[in-house]
Amino acid sequence: MIYPKIPLAQTVVQLCKAKGVKHVIISPGSRNAPLTIGFTNDKYFKCYSIVDERCAGFFALGMAQQINAPTAIVCTSGSALLNYYPAVAEAYYSNIPLLVLSADRPEHLIGIGDGQTINQKNVYGHHVLLSANLRLDEQSQFETVLEEQKGIQAHNEQCINEAINVALFKQGPVHLNIPFDEPLYERVEALSVAPKAINLTVTPKQVEDHVLESCIKDWNAATKKMILVGANQPNEIEQKWLNEISEDNSVIVLTETTSNIHHPSFFSSIDQLIAPLTEDDQEDFCPDILLSFGGLIVSKKIKQLLRRYKPKQHWHVNPKMAYDTFFSLNKHLELSPNQFFKAFLPQVIHQDASGYKKKWTKIKRWRQKQHECYLKEIPFSDFKVFSKVLRSIPQDYILQSGNSSTIRYTQLFPMNKTLEVFCNRGTSGIDGSTATAIGCAVVRNKPTVLITGDLSFLYDSNALWNDHIPDDFRIIVINNQGGGIFRILPGPKNTKNFDTYFETTHSLTAAQLCEMYGLKYKAVSTEETLLKALDTFYVNNGKPKLLEVFTPKSINDEVLLNYFQYIK
Structure with missing residues (x-):
């Protein structure tokens, strides 16, 4: 050797x-x-x-x-x-x-x-x-x-x-x-050193009895409890604890797409639920106790709401760190969620008479009904594209989402529970989504699809410069000719300054990049051609594929902003 x-x-x-x-x-x-x-x-x-x-x-x-x-x-x-x-x-x-x-x-x-x-x-x-x-x-x-x-x-x-x-x-x-x-390149046929591996023994932390007792007492006394779940690995939380939580009518559970947690009674589209709320409803929505776990939160709306109407208590369950995201953190429980729930939930008393969960479940169902009606009325746009694309993903795929508007649109739609969902939300940058998705695809035996925006894809195009991309890897680029997220944010639009320095308008496509790097390329710009392309997009033909969907940038922001008023 x-x-x-x-x-x-x-x-x-x-x-x-x-x-x-x-x-x-x-x-x-x-x-x-x-x-x-x-x-x-x-x-x-x-x-x-x-x-x-x-x-x-x-x-x-x-x-x-x-x-x-x-x-x-x-x-x-x-x-x-x-x-x-x-x-x-x-x-x-x-x-x-x-x-x-x-x-x-x-x-x-x-x-x-x-x-x-x-x-x-x-x-x-x-x-x-x-x-x-x-x-x-x-x-x-x-x-x-x-x-x-x-x-x-x-x-x-x-x-x-x-x-x-x-x-x-x-x-x-x-x-x-x-x-x-x-010299750096000299080689030998025998080792001259025999380094020793030092193993680390880790003793899991235990919640102190008086802390657990305090949590149980306060939880049982509160009539409005909210659990907010950030990013988690798939199957990280034992299903029996999720089932137990779902039976308490004084608890609502808000899950993000990246939480990889599913239950029919949970609230999986946070912005859809809370964006249309009046001030009185926002105040009524906020809990006495907020329990959070998982990674960083995508929804800006829930962060704004909980900062304005602070819960009386905020507990965060995480063995490593706790961010005071809502400026109300008063307990950091340094355990895994499974460890905490194992000690905590058996001693919790369900409050069946509480109307908290019942009220918001009724509102959730109305929002979902209006959501489907809205989809039938809108023209071809980013919003409609995401509805079709997310429904098209086959069972048991890994979904890697780009940042900015991509993950925010994704959060508005129901997610197939067989999918594993990931997004680089640590720093929320657009710079490495494609490379991350390819790395993911290389080590997993499941096919991976990346949904990303045009700027993020172009920015990270060197990610395609390698020989390791699996044949079943798929990329869907939503090309609205610029940074569409900036049209949604407050500020002046449709000026030369905005087009150049904020939205960064361009006329580039992925076609030549696909030709250079050996990906099969398809472009669509209507609902009909999109649906036709999706029919065969996931079939493995021995090559990774990229589907570029062109949407009209001039209406995307209007369609999205009108959505929240419509579902009210």
């Missing part, structure tokens, strides 16, 4: 292997050659070559999102690791384990004007859970130097073990900065 000659490179590779880091995304370079040699010559690792580091970061994030284990990204020195930053930030706020392995020059070559050097130490600041700078191997054979090398080896092993443990058990990105001196 072939190994890099440099002991530090051997140590990194062997500890990644020992601790189960299997997927390694490598961006080409010279300074990271020792790591590339090590990873690519060991059949244990699944290695992927992606030139664009920004895309490589999101590709890895999509993988880690699915396997819930650290995925490694490997780059050369200089600006390369700065291009990882958007994906690192997304991983940090979405609790996704990423292992960043950045090669660096020796310290004596930093800050002297040498090429391809920047200050790489701690470059990700507060957006990683751990940042460590490994130490350069001593190459001399003098006895005193050999003794010093033992200390260097021990330091490096400790840092690598700790970084991978933190990424895995605290679920987030970590950064190892790794200096290598030349």
